[in-house]
Amino acid sequence: MNVLVVDDEKNIREIMIKVLKLENINCAGAENGLSAQRMLQEKSFDIVVSDLKMPGMSGQELLEWIGKEGLNIPVIMMSAFGQAEDAVRALKQGAFDYIVKPFAPEEMLHRIRTAYKSKMMELQLDEKLKDDSYITHSPGMLKLKERMLRVAPTPSMVLITGESGSGKEVSARFIHKNSQVSNGPFISINIGGIPENLLESELFGYEKGAFTGAEKRKIGLFETAAGGTLFLDEIGEMPSSLQVKLLRVFQDKTIRRLGGISDIPINARIISATNKNLEEEVKKQTFREDLFYRLNVARIELMPLRERKEDILAISISLLKKLNKKMGSNIRTISDQAIEWLESYDFPGNIRELENILERACIFSGGTEFVLKDLDLPGNFNRSVDKIERGTIQEMEVKMTKKALHKWEGNRTKAAKELGISRRTILNKIKEFNLE
């Protein structure tokens, strides 16, 4: 999630950036409406938190502009005590929410999360969750998504690697949907799930009489996938006898049915996947190096879910929609605490594990909100995100001002410079907070 904080007070911007960072939320600051406009034009943000009263362009004007530009970004207005009327007007003009200063960081976080969830719900309703959409918000995975879109229209072989449950098959389907053969079939075969003696005939097919029991011709998957994609899942499980044959197929771009005499050109896009470390398997000589190089033309390395916590909320929401349908539940939102827990969990089983956790939650939750107690928490988990400091923004401001004054031995000019505020402001703060 990317949040833009617009406030002429540098302190507020910095504290917000700090608080959000502790929660793994990306946050940028703008010191007035104009620079906010510029940033919104350059980069995409999910939420804008803006002060109402600012010199130059006010929060209200910024809100209007966001509406006119058709940017679908929820805006949370911050107003000073006593500006309630203006805040209500802002709500009427389309602000998502408002909060009165000073506020507790947790309160702000809660509003931001609520706005984000509502935006996600809306977006996904809009998109009707097309199966060619690929949900991710993490910078690393967005780069990977770009990469997938770049290789998709080419005929190159793709090798997808990643931990179990990290979305290898979903990625393969995404590439297929964006390829030149998207109208053709997507045929998937799990190499590890088929007994070795059947694998060859599954892949290549056979002619009548090729062996005892071959009573009629059978078309193999290489041919079935013609005009589409053949997804070789768990390629690392390929028995070595077949590895040689596969290598030949990829070199010649033809196959021969068992017992057949003619070479049939393969006319399918090949994508393979594995959760094994094939480089290691090559070293151990359990996987042929030459085959590995054939397969590994375009490599897509999926990140484990614990390294892209930004995705947890978005993927949870999409999974809950799917699960609501499947389980007949009606979960519309997730409590902050439940999200916090999910974001602190390691997910050794990645998205598949997340899906299982949510499925159980659908069974046990009676209402429309998915709360922490619905989670059947798997064993121990470590909280990886620091707890945010309790206290209001004002308390944090006091702390920061004190610290700066202490550091510069009471020199107000230097302390003000460090805090990025004017000397007059720091004098006012010292008076306001009784720091003399």
Ligand SMILES: Nc1ncnc2c1ncn2[C@@H]1O[C@H](COP(=O)(O)OP(=O)(O)OP(=O)(O)O)[C@@H](O)[C@H]1O
């Ligand atoms: N980006 C995503 N958005 C939503 N759901 C996802 C996403 N990626 C994966 N999933 C879901 O997570 C589950 C696991 O995905 P998938 O089967 O593609 O993973 P895998 O890496 O092939 O797993 P395995 O190693 O178990 O075969 C599926 O139910 C899939 O729908």
Ligand SMILES: [Mg+2]
């Ligand atoms: Mg899979």
